[in-house]
Amino acid sequence: MSLAERRVEREPTAIDRIPAPVWALAAILLTMPAYANDFILFQVMGWTFILGTIALSLMFLAGYGGMVSLIQMTVAGLAGYMVALFGNSGIESLSLFLPWYVYIPLAIVIAAIFGTIVGALAVRTEGIYTIMITLAIASAFFYFSRQNYSIFNGYTGFNLVIPPDLFGVDWRQPVAFYYLSGGVALLAYLAVVYVSRSPFGLALQGVRDNPRRMAALGFNVTAHRIAAYTFAAVIAAFGGILLVWQNSQISPGTSGIPAVIDILVIAVVGGIGRPIGPFIGALIYVLLRTFSPDVLTALDLSGERFKTVIGLGFLIIVFWSPDGVLGLWDKWRAARDKAEDPLRRRAK
Amino acid sequence: MSFAEPIGQVGSGAALELTNVSKLFGALAAISDVSLSVRPGERRAVLGSNGAGKTTLFNCVTGDFLPTTGTIRLFGEDVTAFPAYERIRRGLRRTYQISLLFGGLTVSDNVYLACRGVSRGRFSLLRPRKGDALAAQTEELIDAVRLTPVRDTKVAELSYGQQRQLEIALALAGAPRFILFDEPAAGLSPTERGELVKILTGLPDHIGFIIIEHDMDVALRVAESVTMMHNGRVFKEGKPEEIEEDPEVQELYLGGGHE
Amino acid sequence: MQGFAARHPFWALVIIVVAAALIWLVFAPWPDALEDLIGRKKVFLNAVIGGITLGALYFLVAAGFTLIFGLMRNVNLAHGSLYLVGGYLGFEVAEATGLWLLAFPVVFVIVGAFGLLLQNQVFRRMEGEELRQTMVTIGISVVMADLMLWIWGAQSYTLITPEWIAGPATLPIISAVKSNGELVYLKFPAVRVAIFFAALVIGVAMWLVLNRTRLGMLVRAGVDDRDMLQASGVRIQYVFLAVFAFGAGLAGMGGIVGGTFQSLTPGEDTRYLLASLVVVIVGGMGSIPGAAIGALIIGLSEQIGVVYAPTYSVVFTFLIMAVVLAFRPQGLLGARL
Secondary structure (H helix, E strand, C coil): CHHHHHHHHHCCHHHHCCCHHHHHHHHHHHHHHHHCCHHHHHHHHHHHHHHHHHHHHHHHHHHHHCCCCCCHHHHHHHHHHHHHHHCCCCCCCCCCCCCHHHHHHHHHHHHHHHHHHHHHHHCCCCCHHHHHHHHHHHHHHHHHHHHCCCCCCCCCCECCCCCCCHHHCCCCCHHHHHHHHHHHHHHHHHHHHHHHCCHHHHHHHHHHHCHHHHHHCCCCHHHHHHHHHHHHHHHHHHHHHHHHHHHCCECHHHHCHHHHHHHHHHHHHHCCCCCCHHHHHHHHHHHHHHHHHHHHHHCCCCHHHHHHHHHHHHHHHHHHCCCHHHHHHHHHHHHHHHHHCCCCCCCC | CCCCCCCCCCCCCCCEEEEEEEEEECCEEEEEEEEEEECCCCEEEEECCCCCCHHHHHHHHHCCCCCCEEEEEECCEECCCCCHHHHHHCCEEECCCCCCCCCCCEHHHHHHHHHHHCCCCCCCCCCCCCCCHHHHHHHHHHHHCCCHHHCCCEHHHCCHHHHHHHHHHHHHCCCCCEEEEECCCCCCCHHHHHHHHHHHHCCCCCCEEEEECCCHHHHHHHCCEEEEEECCEEEEEECHHHHHHCHHHHHHHHCCCCC | CHHHHHHCHHHHHHHHHHHHHHHHHHHCCCCHHHHHHHCCHHHHHHHHHHHHHHHHHHHHHHHHHHHHHHHHCCCCCCHHHHHHHHHHHHHHHHHHHCCHHHHHHHHHHHHHHHHHHHHHHCHHHHCCCHHHHHHHHHHHHHHHHHHHHHHHCCCCECCCCCHHHCCEEEEEEEEEECCCCCEEEEEEEHHHHHHHHHHHHHHHHHHHHHHHCHHHHHHHHHHHCHHHHHHCCCCHHHHHHHHHHHHHHHHHHHHHHHHHHCCECCCHHHHHHHHHHHHHHHHCCCCHHHHHHHHHHHHHHHHHHHHHCHHHHHHHHHHHHHHHHHHCCCCCCCCCC
């Protein structure tokens, strides 16, 4: 107890450094269940946290490692499948009904192994090839899960996959699920921020900027890239487990090609430069998906065309700002700073 | 990793030994049949006009690419087929002629990475703590190359001379036993060259190095022996004064200007 | 070819043995023991020939993709959408005029023109920015997929095969020997045979154009060294436009072919995009012969897989890709990365 107090005394700056908007955001998120309805909590915020977490794993690979991997949704889907397979589902002939403290770690480990194997293949090539190879593997997984009945139960997949009844709480209740998914998303976010400044994270950024030099400093560049896939797979796996609980079912379409592309869209629209980007992207995506049918219908257009809206929005963002919404925000701030202080040199 | 051969106790006792090393790019031989032996602690200058194959030689030694033929032994151990990082972990270091630094990271991050590259915990997910041994080593190195005032500056914002100094700091990280300097003085002012000579001559005695340098003054002040290369081959070897006075060398290199 | 045999005697031998075994399996009557082991020869032959024709279709679609990538380093992930839109348009043309053959030139021109637009308005603006191109073409394919779903709905369309190639064709391949010693020859849908020969003609024609004409020389020079071509004063943008339009038009015609012997539904666009990706990853980026070999391998493995191990046919495709990546990351006939 005294130890903890002393630490707070020694490093008061760490808390001081957190800017006011972050406090405000934290306060809003914490108190949201008090004034938001169940639909907002469960459908909007729950989805934002889940898709944001999966997109965060892509951001980690793309932003820090320079590798745009389209396998993240598949890793998440695999983790979801494993939860249904080892845990509980409505398919009693397949599910093993193991206790939660077995099946959750098991699902994460299997997803991490899968992510690592894909990474080991993908790092043999670079740039655009990485995208193509991960996309091809993702689709192979989709078709395989659709054809295989002994593990993935084919077309139908698994239904009635519900979270364990821990601490007497029904975690699929909107408020409980809001805090659960929000908590996992926050932990994933903090883990990425923390690791980005760890030896591994620094080395990964070194590999991104200058692989040849990293090798000349004694780093095994390939191993670092593969390890990045493993780390990202663990984050994606957490997202996938939440995803299957949110839906209470999982089927091949969960990690089909459109879903894979959605994760890329979310990460890019939000911005792959910083860990907060994917969550911004996820919020925008979920809001568009949830409300654009209404808006479109109000404008006398078919409400089913929200994909076109999202696609066009994505196109505009990519054309205008390769760094996503965060990039737009940075540009706006730079422009404002310049306007305020004409003597200042142009920000680089 | 092979521990079967105790490092430095096998072979001729040379720190670096090249036997008949050639490197072909298609039909073009960048270096051909180069044999070279450098004692531990020896300081060697490699001279030669542009295109003589000096940087290719370095790239073969560090493992940036594999030689077409020939063997490379480092402290007695055959490292010809080793990846670059394994050679670095055996005490080999190099600097680059073109700046190959991490522009987006700070000076201390750059040096920290270099220290981390040759120590354990490269994959650690835990952030270093303040009193970390590597952090202390990092500070020491930054101080040794006189970059302490800019330690938290992003490398892209450093001056050219400071970037060259940082290059040297990266090569000194860990426990180097043999260093390859690729034109460290290129583009430096006379004062900065003086600093560089001080850093190089001030290196601990057990650290040997090869220096590629166009500035004869710098090269001959820090080196105790000289290898002349011409058209990808070793052309002459000897003491600096012998080389300086050799008529053939003078005709080829010194007399005819640098190109 | 001789160079390959000299450099890799072992692999040359393996290739020869595999090819000889395949030829024997196809042409020789099977002994009973073999039929007991893996089933009737007719089934196998149908799988092989089905695989070859599927490979021909994959080649039609992937050839444009690989040519565009090889020459311009343009990554067009909307290639599958060009395939599908070509198929739908071909259906409309054939339906309206009743002329199946007419659909080909019409679709080639329309989809080719759309390709011109893409190259001129999208790719030229972001030359060299592979990642942005990828993103933009993904965006385009998302929008196109949704618009096509809007126009043509979710039902499946099949182009009706014209009568003159509707029936079965008898191939000079023995499928079985009757008990009375009479030879039974293999019958196979004529339209598929026609597709195979069409792909063959197009492939050979592309090869001839690339290797025997001035335009082909320019394109090949561009694949090898773009900067040089640019510096030599050739109006490289025109070459780029022509190649892009041709590749797009080919994908569109592929849509008609696919719509004739399979069907057109939403989702086929990604399927053919992925097939193209796998084909060029296996065959090697930017290589036309590579695309042909890759398409053949993938088509065969898919069809043989579907017949003999239905659950795992996708896994075969994937395994082939993984093996190629592990041992030859640049693809079978690709230049070194």
